[in-house]
Amino acid sequence: MPTGRVKWYNAEKGFGFVSRDDGGSDVFLHRDALPDGVTELKAGQKLEYGIVDTRRGVQAMSVTLVEAPQRVKKAEPPVQRRSPEELHGLIEDMIKVLEDQVMPPLRRGRHPDRKQTAKIAEVVHAVASELEQ
Template sequence: MKWFDAEKGFGFVSRDDGGKDVFVHRDALPDGVEELAKGTKVEYSIIDTRRGVQAMGLHVVAAPQAGAAPASETPKRSPEELNSLLQDLIGVLEQQVMPPLSRGRRPDRKTGAKIAELLRAVAGDLE
């Protein structure tokens, strides 16, 4: 979530694909949710309206971590932790990504998004 103003009843969410931000109206929020904090991870469908793209059927995937340091300030993992993490990641790639690719298909979107997020996190530790 890029930002959401509960008083105004709308906000914008950044797209993972780098496209233009998506408008979010309070009507698209899940039942019982009045506002979303910056940094909240959400999934949603997009509809194209006269005014541009708009999020629909939004649901919260993960709330922002309170007091979390920005990525640039996050301490890097130790070599031992990184080694273990990479071994686990290789196993996940072999089980969930390689089989569909070997059959000429991509992994489903949800799996692909989760794997991409893991790869980005590990890449940050390798730099």
């Protein structure tokens, strides 16, 4: 059975999409394919599923939850607040990294590499927590 991770799922509307582990096109996921009692899915949650080809593309069926969703750790607040000059430099560096590593694949209609964007997301979260203080 193919496996993948939940790209997004809207419980209110009852559908979402799964990113395939084999790199194929995203798979449509309808609430009817979920196991009994499962009403919500989190982004990043690993699934195993069957695939059926429909007129509108591939669709998941007989979904099995392989693992619980990954939890994002809340960044611990720093002991001392950074100076405005330091924060300005951090934000400039973050913008440069986003422009150099994230924007080019997006311009080509592709998602950036997951491993790379996970590290970048940590930096963005750290800067955001600095701004919240």
